[in-house]
Amino acid sequence: MHSVQEHKIETSKEKQNRHKAMEAIKVLNTLKEEFRTPPKAMNYFYNLFEEVYCNQKPLHNDKVKVGTMCIQIPSEIIYALDAVPIRLCNGFYTDDEIGSDLLPQKACPLVKASVGHLSSKNLTDKPDMIYSPTTCDQKTKAGSLISSFGYDVVDVDFPRTKESEISREFFRRSIHNFSVDLSHKMGKKLTKKNLRASISKIGYAQSLYHKLSEFRKNKIVPILGNDIFLVTNAFFFDKIDNWINATEKLVEELEQRVKEGLHVAGKVSPRIVYTGSPPIFPNYKIPLIIEDSDAIIVADETCSSNRMFNDRVAVDEWFVNDMIDSLADKYLKACTCPVFSKNDDRIRRIIELVRSHNADGVIYQAFAGCTVYELEQRSVLEAMEKAGISILYLESDYSPSQHGQLSTRVEAFMESLKIKNRKKA
């Protein structure tokens, strides 16, 4: 008789947690160990991600948690009502696979992963309610699917054009409705004082991001683009005061690094602006390939990083309704998401970033299935060619395979940039 090895059969929750921990730790170890000395202040962020994704540690037990399905829900209003915003955009392949059973195979991996995560009900900081802006088709449909899992999901109407006065009015009303709904659910009122305070707090967080961005304009770049993605990604879910504190320390350390001349890449490493579908932890596949190919990401144009922090709220009058209008304007007008019919702002922003950060080229990534980024590829490529900027377009997804082909493309792109630079010199 052969002996059967005793083994415990995992529950689906245990399996999901184990797989996600494996994905998370792999990326964190790469960031910590494979690259040149990360700043000490990054340890806060490495630990945060490890605690949340490997040890399933909840951060907000004492607070009402407001889930958001996209970037367009003003966190300022959520904080003003003493709740915590948690952005539910997800980067785990494990969750993408769960979501694949619920959505078409060809759907966007980010949407599949977000839906998969929520369908599993296995969340460390489970949202008490979810606001779902009607941005792209897939996110819009995902909202109703998620509500069928038993979550309290509220659609937040979002226009697909942003030039017209109608769309401006439309979104202002939409954000007013959102604030009324949330205020009702929280049993609290938005006041001049609490809203102004939270606008100013987020504004301060934005100013810290701008400081980080300034360092990356220099010849000496003291931090990798992948580390910056981790910092901005933490803003999705971290306690805001802790985030501010940790980022202040990072800014201080980077100042020191610049003084010491500590450059985290090679002398001739190409400087890259990254744009397209957002890298969300732990899907840093393309950013890691880039910085592993002797290049450095000096800026990005994505909704998981630059787009969250770049533009400040411009308030005319500090009355509640005016502040809400200003917030609505900021979340609509400054948005460079490709869902809009026309999106010249995005092209302008990319060119600006290339110039201000002295970049050698642009890498444009679209998730296979992220139709809007796939659609906008053509006009961005044409505009870059016109501006004399080298650009590489890549399609990828959350799967761990395909690494060889992608790295060949990225490496060849870097080799061509280096040759170009050598000729210029």
Added chain:
Amino acid sequence: MNYFVGIDIGSTAIKITVIDENREIIGHRISGSGSMFYKYAQQTLSDLLNDLSISSEDICYTVATGYGRKLFKEADENISEITANAIGAVAAAKEFGTIKTIINIGGQDSKAISLDDQGNVVNFAMNDRCAAGTGKFLDACAMNLELTVEELGERHFNASGTPLSINSTCAVFAESEIIGLLGNSHSVEDIISGVHYSIAKRIVKLVKRVGVKEGIYFDGGPALNAGLVNAIENELGHKIFIPQNPQVTTSFGAAIMGIDSYNYQNKNL
């Protein structure tokens, strides 16, 4: 004598070229990649050096390229196959003139590379991850038709009339499409030319993405297939140049890169 070696470890074949310091090809060798890239690459190299009676001490610099480039640890340097292909093509096409566009069809990918007047890569495009329009696709079709890949090229020209269309983007589905066409009693020749035209159409799309510029060079194993070459020329509307040994251009380019790196390093010592 100083020699330089370029090793191109592809998905299907390992190609090694040895050149001297004047960039003249001394010899080359091609073998299957199999499942053990590294071991077979080492074996192929030592066989080639034996054939050429070159001692490994006379090898000044080795550059690895291709899908398995990072596995060949003895290499002094590794570069992507796109850069190597460009360098090799420019050198191999000297007699032909200036190369502006390279078409390469390999075992598991196909690419189009656009060059500037100095032969630098300015843009490139590659197929997505499936095997459609690659050497593997040709292999699969030949197998379905019970032919060798060599026979595909010869019989292409015996097709009558308009080539059949094979629409499947996937090599596996194309197989069932071919079976369907055979079932409808189409001739093998017509199917072959249909296969070639379907690959040609895909590759022309890639070339258009980087821009069609006169001075077109085609390499990789499938460039030996005269039927495919014919189909690409017709789809593109341009003459294309096929080098004498289309399989070894990339390893030749890697070897040339070796001379440059070797000289550069010695100059900076």
